[in-house]
Amino acid sequence: MTERTGCVVVGGGPAGMVLGLLLARAGVEVTVLEKHADFLRDFRGDTVHPSTLTLLDELGLGEKFHALPHSEMDSAGFPTADGGMMKLADLTRLKVPHPYIAMVPQWDFLDLLAETAAKEPTFTLRMSTEMTGLVREGGRVAGIGYRTADGETGELRADLVVAADGRWSLARREAGLVPVEYDNPFDAWWFRISRHEGEGSGMLRPRMRNGRFAVPLPRPGYFQVAYLGPKGEDLREHGVEWFRENVVEVIPDFADRVHELKTTDDVKFLDVRLNRLRKWHIDGLLCVGDAAHAMSPIGGVGINLAVQDAVAAATLLAASLRRGRPSEADLAKVRARRLLPTALVQGLQRILHRAVIRPVMAGKRNGPPPLMIKLFSRFPALTVLPARLLGLGFRPEHAPVFARRAMEPAARN
Secondary structure, three states: OOEEEEEEEEEHHHHHHHHHHHHHHHOOOOEEOOOOOOOOOOOOEEEOOOHHHHHHHHHHOHHHHHOOOOOEEEEEEEEEOOOEEEEEEEEOOOOOOOOEEEEEEHHHHHHHHHHHOOOOEEEEEEEEEEEEEEEEEEEEEEEEEEEEEOOEEEEEEEEEEEEEEOOHHHHHHHHHOOEEEEEEEEEEEEEEEEEEOOOOOOOOOOOEEOOOOEEEEOOOEEEEEEEEOOOOEEEOOOOOOOHHHHHHHHHHHHHHHHHHHHOOOHHHEEOOOOOOOOOOOEEEEEOOOHOOOOOOOOOOOOHHHHHHHHHHHHHHHHHHHHHOOOOOOHHHHHHOOOOOHHEEEEEEEHHHHHHHHHHHHOOOOOOOHHHEEEEEEEEHHHHHHHHHHHHEEEEEEEEOOHHOOOOOOOOOO
16 A cells, blocks of 8 residues: 655654644644554653743643643752762753753653644654655655554655654664764663652752762652663663662662562663764655764753754755655755754763763762862852753754744643
8 A cells, every 4th residue: 555645754752743743733744653552651751851841832832731740850960979969050040931851751742742733634643653664766765664553564655754763763774874873881771769759859960879870860759760880781680689789879768669679670771872873864864863863861851852853854844845855955954953952962971971970880989070070169150051051952943933823721620
């Protein structure tokens, strides 16, 4: 079976859903493919930064978003060896409507985007539909092959294919695009553990102790914890008791509840990558988000950079998609606009990997370098720089005029 659409977006994550919504509001016929039956997958990126919160306001979704169960953090820092805390980023210094990071389950965020996009007559979301390969015609990408959960197969032809299918993107691989990998010393092991009322609120506080590094993210009723382990080592092989002991070693406050980790199945693995494509497109296909540049979890910026890619792509390509087929020159403009903001954030992440995380995991320090502590303690205004880079990015993207709407009221209980 062969079908046709204007743009097919592979992947129903934040970048794919935002791009689908924006293009539909521009009158472009767009189809988003999501291989799963729903968005309910745990330990995905749940940090929504000030730049994305402003975008949601511009799209008329701010009130609905803030009605979702969420927690808020307005600063981030590192513990020091003397038991103090070095504030690295102070988002309250940003002159923005929402100077904080909202922690919200990603499935709630995606459900909101899907529900909103479904109101647009040119938007289609196909769940349980997996891309199987690219369709080529005349030397360019002309669509994708797909398979549904029921085993039905077909082709979906399109003027543009957008790869928004993550760091292991099949669409990118089929296109022959290979990212440059940057040094990264760790993988992440995610788990949930209960949170006492008022505990850990307001500030993101990574924990470092005796060669161990963990990041407890406060959520309503629980912590979502990232325990960082050496790259390539499977911590589950040591057993759940060993893992519990290491968690308590780095976060002693969890001694009264670490028993909630029953088996190693309660710990989920993330193969952390930090990479970037040299070229984000070929004729007929564009990569955005993690498919173009996988981010370290440090700073929780992945969702927000992916969303900014989607906004830039919609802004730059909507007109050409309404006319028909975007040229390679059109596609190249997306990378040209998003390369520097992406490289700067990845550069900051690489500095933090080298200056903070690697020495801590090697057992050389239990905190940031002394010079960093001295600088940020003496000049608190410096906290606005990482706050801006992490919270807004070097070039925050705003909703194009065609996608803006009046604020929709949140449903009342």
